[in-house]
Amino acid sequence: MVSFGYEAAPVPVRDDIVSAHQRAWERLRRPGSWWTGAQRIEIAAEVRNALGCDLCRERKAALSPFTLDGDHHASARALDPVAVDAVHRIVTDAARLTESWVSRIAAEGLTYGHYVELLGVVVTVLSIDEVHRGLGISFASLPEPLPGEPDRVRPDGVEKKIAWVPMLGLAAANKGPNADLYAGLPVAPNVIAAMSLVPDAVRQLEDLSAAHYLPVLQVMNPQCGGRALTRSQIELVAGRVSALNECFY
Amino acid sequence: MSSQASGREADVRAIREGAARVADSGVEHADLLVVYAEALVAHDDGAIAELRQPMIDALGAGGSLEAVTVAANFQRMVRIADATGIPQDGAMMTLVGDLADRLSLRDFASAANTPEIGWLQRMAGKALRPFSAALMTFAAKRLNAAAAKEADR
Numbered sequence: 394m395v396s397f398g399y400e401a402a403p404v405p406v407r408d409d410i411v412s413a414h415q416r417a418w419e420r421l422r423r424p425g426s427w428w429t430g431a432q433r434i435e436i437a438a439e440v441r442n443a444l445g446c447d448l449c450r451e452r453k454a455a456l457s458p459f460t461l462d463g464d465h466h467a468s469a470r471a472l473d474p475v476a477v478d479a480v481h482r483i484v485t486d487a488a489r490l491t492e493s494w495v496s497r498i499a500a501e502g503l504t505y506g507h508y509v510e511l512l513g514v515v516v517t518v519l520s521i522d523e524v525h526r527g528l529g530i531s532f533a534s535l536p537e538p539l540p541g542e543p544d545r546v547r548p549d550g551v552e553k554k555i556a557w558v559p560m561l562g563l564a565a566a567n568k569g570p571n572a573d574l575y576a577g578l579p580v581a582p583n584v585i586a587a588m589s590l591v592p593d594a595v596r597q598l599e600d601l602s603a604a605h606y607l608p609v610l611q612v613m614n615p616q617c618g619g620r621a622l623t624r625s626q627i628e629l630v631a632g633r634v635s636a637l638n639e640c641f642y
Numbered sequence: 643m644s645s646q647a648s649g650r651e652a653d654v655r656a657i658r659e660g661a662a663r664v665a666d667s668g669v670e671h672a673d674l675l676v677v678y679a680e681a682l683v684a685h686d687d688g689a690i691a692e693l694r695q696p697m698i699d700a701l702g703a704g705g706s707l708e709a710v711t712v713a714a715n716f717q718r719m720v721r722i723a724d725a726t727g728i729p730q731d732g733a734m735m736t737l738v739g740d741l742a743d744r745l746s747l748r749d750f751a752s753a754a755n756t757p758e759i760g761w762l763q764r765m766a767g768k769a770l771r772p773f774s775a776a777l778m779t780f781a782a783k784r785l786n787a788a789a790a791k792e793a794d795r
Contacts (some may be wrong), residue, residue, distance in 0.1 A: 402654050410707075459728065490727075512722065519721070528710060556728045557727035583764065619712070626670065627708070633659075633679040634679050638721075639751065641753040642756070
């Protein structure tokens with residue numbers, strides 16, 4: 394098991410958070426559905442490279458993020474440049490991503506499955522790194538990858554309907570091995586279903602959300618507060634972060 | 643909805659307008675929470691460091707930790723939504739569609755992923771809004787009871 398140490402944190406870090414981070418790092422190092430463990434670690438490393446990338450800084454300031462070409466500040470050796478670019482754009486300028494861009498990179502070889510799994514890795518690492526930033530402690534070292542090939546399993550019943558990528562609906566998920574994704578929910582909320590083309594990305598999302606925010610079933614109940622903050626305080630932080638990122642959802 | 647559920651009216655404009663509206667928000671320690679969120683999103687490590695002790699003093703160790711993790715969580719969630727182009731869920735748009743207008747959320751590029759709601763949906767939303775917290779609480783409790791029953795089987 395990969396170990397996380399929070400001894401340097403200014404406040405005690407709850408055990409459930411530590412455990413969730415450990416599980417995330419364990420999942421990260423294993424082969425996924427479309428990427429090897431080594432590639433997943435490279436994706437994770439690119440999340441951190443993106444933060445200091447000059448090309449990304451220039452694009453963010455540009456009227457359109459798609460008019461500037463160039464080389465990213467990147468260290469990935471195993472990743473295709475299209476994948477590196479995707480990581481950097483998601484980290485630094487996600488609000489201006491477009492469907493035509495996602496379709497274009499799919500045509501360039503970053504299939505929807507690759508893209509969704511990449512997204513899952515990016516947001517997991519980013520979120521955990523943000524906790525470290527918030528606590529004023531160094532980012533955790535990335536784990537050593539495990540050998541093995543991706544399983545290349547595409548869930549039965551995924552459809553591309555309302556989003557830019559195919560998703561697994563509630564009925565289709567409940568029929569098979571992915572019934573746990575939306576367990577207990579009467580509908581599949583779009584933000585939970587968004588990465589369902591790669592079901593383990595959803596499982597990772599739910600695991601980390603339960604520790605960082607609230608378990609999915611508690612999210613639906615406005616009377617459920619946090620562990621130490623009131624629900625209104627939690628939603629104020631959530632809402633302000635979302636507005637600053639210009640996220641309509 | 644959470645403020646409705648707690649019986650304390652909240653002005654949500656602090657979400658969009660930040661510090662200018664925290665006094666009206668009705669949320670305890672809104673000033674600190676909003677400024678912290680802004681510092682984290684901006685990756686302003688200096689501001690984050692300056693806020694750390696005031697947050698611990700005001701919110702306690704557990705509360706300041708939770709503010710950190712919630713902000714971190716939503717730095718993740720916004721990217722999931724924006725990178726996949728998901729629209730806002732229909733039921734939610736019915737309930738809060740006019741909130742999007744009040745907060746000028748349609749100014750965001752990502753708003754293009756969610757169609758505008760029609761007048762009928764707007765009317766239904768207005769009618770349901772006073773009861774939305776109660777409805778959500780009821781639904782959530784039913785779900786939790788069903789999940790607990792399933793787990794016992």
